[in-house]
Amino acid sequence: MKKKIIHTLVYSYEIPVLLEEHLICLKPRSNGFQKLCNFDLKVFPSSHTIFPVISENSDDTFKAYFTEPTNSLTIKAESDIETRIHPDxxxxxxxxxxxxxxxxxxxxxxxxxxxxxxxxxxxxxxxxxxxxxxxxxxxxxxxxxxxxxxxxxxxxxxxxxxxxxxxxxxxxxxxxxxxxxxxxxxxxxxxxxxxxxxxxxxxxxxxxxxxxxxxxxxxxxxxxxxxxxxxxxxxxxxxxxxHNYVALASSSEPELAAPVRGSFVGPSNLKSELKWNIEIT
Structure with a gap:
């Protein structure tokens, strides 16, 4: 079964903050049960550096560094994947x-x-x-x-x-x-x-x-x-x-399989908001 998955996360902050290192775990595996045909990751603001990292469980992740303050962070991952029948x-x-x-x-x-x-x-x-x-x-x-x-x-x-x-x-x-x-x-x-x-x-x-x-x-x-x-x-x-399941990441600790992990520098009482959307067709 072929699927297209678009996963978007938008973090908003009431004033500009300095984003620290972020780890992004939104790339599906490619193995005997699911074949990743295409993957595209977009991150905004554009003033960042990003490079791939292989986790301890051999999952593909990405580490992002940011250079300028911002009042929002948008992460959009698009995946084309083909899942296969799992034997009983x-x-x-x-x-x-x-x-x-x-x-x-x-x-x-x-x-x-x-x-x-x-x-x-x-x-x-x-x-x-x-x-x-x-x-x-x-x-x-x-x-x-x-x-x-x-x-x-x-x-x-x-x-x-x-x-x-x-x-x-x-x-x-x-x-x-x-x-x-x-x-x-x-x-x-x-x-x-x-x-x-x-x-x-x-x-x-x-x-x-x-x-x-x-x-x-x-x-x-x-x-x-x-x-x-x-x-x-x-x-x-x-x-x-x-075949209706698509795995992203695995770990002994659930927080290590989170789609996004990171922090920011700002006032202690700063208000922030997360909105997300997942489209699967």
């Missing part, structure tokens, strides 16, 4: 051992993706509890675990949009019984890590057959499955992701 993992032969816990000790690049969500490296007790429930009654297989876990999450937590604030902890999401896509992505990520499944947070787009009044960025989780590699699962959507 539950019906594909895999000769690797998929029993839990997964045998990943020999792969040092995956160790960081099983650490606990808390700053001290420990796992959230709420995530441990729901992981134990998902393990009950299955054959200790990673795919069976993921299927049962996502069903549990959908039963316990109602998806609701939330634009402001960082992602919630697993405990808060489960106690509130509601959560945004980023909250649910963290819940799935943390619960998978409790049983030794490498997982990471992903930001991107989800194309809908019935277009909403306004598209927004979406978030889901990628888990590493021996023999299948990194595969996406959306606890606030269809479970195993399909």
């Amino acid at each position: 993992l539950y019906h594909i032969k895999n000769n690797f051992d998929l029993s839990l816990p997964l045998k990943i000790e020999s792969n040092n690049s995956l160790i960081g993706f099983i650490k606990g969500w808390f700053p001290n490296g420990q796992h959230d007790p709420a995530a441990i509890k729901i992981a134990q429930e998902a393990l009950a009654g299955i054959n200790n297989n990673v795919l069976d675990f993921l299927y049962q876990l996502i069903e549990l999450i959908k039963d316990r937590v109602k998806y609701t949009p939330r634009h402001l604030g960082p992602a919630w902890t697993s405990g808060r999401t489960l106690s509130e019984r509601v959560g945004s896509c980023r909250d649910l992505a963290i819940l799935l990520m943390e619960t998978c890590r409790c049983v030794g499944i490498p997982s990471r947070f992903v930001s991107g787009y989800q194309f809908l057959d019935q277009a909403p009044e306004k598209y927004e960025l979406h978030a889901w989780t990628e888990v590493f499955i021996p023999g299948f590699g990194w595969r996406g699962f959306d606890p606030s959507g269809c479970g195993l992701i399909n």
Whole structure:
């Protein structure tokens, strides 16, 4: 399926400010599931320097430096991308051992993706509890675990949009019984890590057959499955992701997958505003 995505962000400030370094993560990946045919990035004001950076997860990002004060910042990314059918993992032969816990000790690049969500490296007790429930009654297989876990999450937590604030902890999401896509992505990520499944947070787009009044960025989780590699699962959507998803960036920390990160120098009480628009056709 071919898609054109135009993502525009406009930051406005009540007086001119000095923009500091900004990191822009709006270039879709190009891999076996999505082919990036064309990408164009425009940044205003024009008095800037921009160069590409490859992130720790091999995502294409851009670093921008600005030289003159401005009262606005506009970032516009246009992408032409072709997505491909995702095979159904539950019906594909895999000769690797998929029993839990997964045998990943020999792969040092995956160790960081099983650490606990808390700053001290420990796992959230709420995530441990729901992981134990998902393990009950299955054959200790990673795919069976993921299927049962996502069903549990959908039963316990109602998806609701939330634009402001960082992602919630697993405990808060489960106690509130509601959560945004980023909250649910963290819940799935943390619960998978409790049983030794490498997982990471992903930001991107989800194309809908019935277009909403306004598209927004979406978030889901990628888990590493021996023999299948990194595969996406959306606890606030269809479970195993399909060709309607376009990934931008991934990280162990959700804030590191934000579309734009940066700061500015100005008065402490300065008023600022962000407007965004995402067109997908």
